[in-house]
Amino acid sequence: MLASMLAEERQQRINEHLREKEFCTLKELSEMLNVSVSTVRRDINFLKTTGVLRRTHGGARLSEQVEIEGTHPLVPNASVRSELKECIARYCASLIEPGQTVIMDGGSTVFSVARHLVVKHPIVITNSLPISNLYSNYRQVEVHVTGGVVYPRLGVLTGPNAVEGFSKIHADVAIMGAGGLDVQDGVTNTHALLIDMQLAMIKAARKVIFCMDSTKLGARSLFFLCSADQVQTLVTNSDVDPVLVKALRKKGVDVHLVPC
Amino acid sequence: MLASMLAEERQQRINEHLREKEFCTLKELSEMLNVSVSTVRRDINFLKTTGVLRRTHGGARLSEQVEIEGTHPLVPNASVRSELKECIARYCASLIEPGQTVIMDGGSTVFSVARHLVVKHPIVITNSLPISNLYSNYRQVEVHVTGGVVYPRLGVLTGPNAVEGFSKIHADVAIMGAGGLDVQDGVTNTHALLIDMQLAMIKAARKVIFCMDSTKLGARSLFFLCSADQVQTLVTNSDVDPVLVKALRKKGVDVHLVPC
DNA sequence: GAAGAATTTGAAATTATTTGCAAGAATAAA
DNA sequence: TTTATTCTTGCAAATAATTTCAAATTCTTC
Numbered sequence: 001m002l003a004s005m006l007a008e009e010r011q012q013r014i015n016e017h018l019r020e021k022e023f024c025t026l027k028e029l030s031e032m033l034n035v036s037v038s039t040v041r042r043d044i045n046f047l048k049t050t051g052v053l054r055r056t057h058g059g060a061r062l063s064e065q066v067e068i069e070g071t072h073p074l075v076p077n078a079s080v081r082s083e084l085k086e087c088i089a090r091y092c093a094s095l096i097e098p099g100q101t102v103i104m105d106g107g108s109t110v111f112s113v114a115r116h117l118v119v120k121h122p123i124v125i126t127n128s129l130p131i132s133n134l135y136s137n138y139r140q141v142e143v144h145v146t147g148g149v150v151y152p153r154l155g156v157l158t159g160p161n162a163v164e165g166f167s168k169i170h171a172d173v174a175i176m177g178a179g180g181l182d183v184q185d186g187v188t189n190t191h192a193l194l195i196d197m198q199l200a201m202i203k204a205a206r207k208v209i210f211c212m213d214s215t216k217l218g219a220r221s222l223f224f225l226c227s228a229d230q231v232q233t234l235v236t237n238s239d240v241d242p243v244l245v246k247a248l249r250k251k252g253v254d255v256h257l258v259p260c
Numbered sequence: 261m262l263a264s265m266l267a268e269e270r271q272q273r274i275n276e277h278l279r280e281k282e283f284c285t286l287k288e289l290s291e292m293l294n295v296s297v298s299t300v301r302r303d304i305n306f307l308k309t310t311g312v313l314r315r316t317h318g319g320a321r322l323s324e325q326v327e328i329e330g331t332h333p334l335v336p337n338a339s340v341r342s343e344l345k346e347c348i349a350r351y352c353a354s355l356i357e358p359g360q361t362v363i364m365d366g367g368s369t370v371f372s373v374a375r376h377l378v379v380k381h382p383i384v385i386t387n388s389l390p391i392s393n394l395y396s397n398y399r400q401v402e403v404h405v406t407g408g409v410v411y412p413r414l415g416v417l418t419g420p421n422a423v424e425g426f427s428k429i430h431a432d433v434a435i436m437g438a439g440g441l442d443v444q445d446g447v448t449n450t451h452a453l454l455i456d457m458q459l460a461m462i463k464a465a466r467k468v469i470f471c472m473d474s475t476k477l478g479a480r481s482l483f484f485l486c487s488a489d490q491v492q493t494l495v496t497n498s499d500v501d502p503v504l505v506k507a508l509r510k511k512g513v514d515v516h517l518v519p520c
Numbered sequence: 521g522a523a524g525a526a527t528t529t530g531a532a533a534t535t536a537t538t539t540g541c542a543a544g545a546a547t548a549a550a
Numbered sequence: 551t552t553t554a555t556t557c558t559t560g561c562a563a564a565t566a567a568t569t570t571c572a573a574a575t576t577c578t579t580c
Contacts (some may be wrong), residue, residue, distance in 0.1 A: 001364045056266050136415045144408070147421070149404050152396060
């Protein structure tokens with residue numbers, strides 16, 4: 001047998017595979033992972049309890065609710081606009097000075113920030129189609145879109161062109177989302193494709209603001225982005241474990257707690 | 261048998277197929293999905309209960325409530341839906357081979373072509389946000405977006421980055437619109453910013469198709485794009501001055517007249 | 521390290537589901 | 551009407567899920 005694999009690693013690869021393909025059969029996975037169908041079935045059943053996928057006959061399907069951080073399903077309105085996100089977003093927007101150059105990623109919370117940012121007449125650099133659309137109606141906001149290939153379900157531009165788009169510019173602030181932030185594990189995100197992009201964003205910005213609601217704190221996603229002490233500013237709702245906040249502040253993170 | 265497919269996946273593909281074609285037969289689906297007509301029938305009957313489609317004899321029709329175009333925020337103005345444009349667009353789409361690499365600009369007629377092009381599963385390169393949005397719901401279409409600055413009202417990406425985006429690639433066909441075409445004045449367009457872009461598109465494509473309705477023929481806009489003899493293919497409605505058509509053909513233009 | 525406990529894995533038997541097929545009924549077309 | 555499809559229904563074959571159990575692996579503890 002080939003290099004044996006830990007259960008956790010296997011499940012991670014299943015998750016990864018599903019995020020790309022949306023559907024897959026047990027057989028397919030068992031061949032990919034060199035384990036029996038029984039084992040794959042057990043893994044899948046476990047992953048079902050964590051909510052990342054749904055079972056179907058003969059296979060699994062990516063759970064619809066798994067957004068990228070989550071990146072809005074292409075309809076950014078409606079359900080995604082939770083009061084919590086709205087609240088964090090409003091505060092986050094208040095941190096931006098008029099006329100600043102702002103990088104924004106494809107996260108759903110970031111999209112909410114974008115809506116509150118119109119009055120600041122920013123110059124926006126983004127790889128998010130929804131944000132581009134949002135501003136294309138407002139002349140007051142200058143929007144620079146990176147190139148790239150559209151990642152279907154999510155509406156973000158990915159690939160080398162997108163990364164290159166960020167590597168060529170400099171911005172005052174980057175506003176980003178992520179799937180998890182933990183003292184030990186640092187910042188993590190759900191899609192491998194986003195990591196390169198977000199790294200380029202961080203590099204291009206003088207200041208980085210992470211926006212995420214408290215459910216993301218203490219959690220971790222699949223892919224590592226950066227360590228906790230590399231986070232300059234964090235905006236979240238005040239519903240967080242105070243111990244975690246203290247630990248983050250000790251690491252030098254400027255934590256803003258928004259009462260919601 | 262080929263890679264077996266999950267029931268849910270099949271149903272999703274039926275749904276997607278219907279969004280493209282609006283109507284299709286069971287036989288057609290059974291061939292597409294490599295399953296028996298019985299199975300397709302069962303799938304269809306299930307989908308009927310979810311409301312995404314209606315049953316007919318021998319086939320299924322997309323439910324009226326389901327917007328064909330999906331939800332793209334940047335809906336081009338109402339004029340886009342004119343029967344004339346629709347008609348030209350449909351014909352123009354028929355000129356494209358399945359799987360071709362297609363450059364599309366931000367013109368409203370071109371947008372209509374884009375809607376008819378989904379079934380050809382093209383690789384699309386565009387600087388148009390509306391087109392990017394349109395396809396972001398369809399996994400079958402690979403969309404490459406050039407970078408650039410959003411030109412507010414039109415939702416097209418402009419500037420050096422956009423031009424560069426086209427200069428790096430090669431495509432089978434470019435489908436473009438313009439503000440005017442005249443034997444003497446050549447092709448002209450309304451926005452200076454678009455000229456550089458369109459020149460880059462023309463350079464990157466092996467074949468160039470101009471789509472414009474007959475009101476644009478004989479007219480001229482402010483900015484010069486290229487001379488008439490540089491136009492390879494023109495698709496327009498048959499309501500044109502025959503003298504003009506003759507003159508264009510004499511210049512080597514392949515004029516397609518669509519009866520509308 | 522080795523022995524034993526605990527867990528994980530693969531495989532077999534049983535049960536449940538899905539799929540394809542066929543015969544007669546129903547529907548549309550000629 | 552006749553004719554040709556398509557639909558329904560029931561059934562058998564194929565496929566997948568569940569349960570169970572033995573072998574293999576990992577984890578303790580010495």
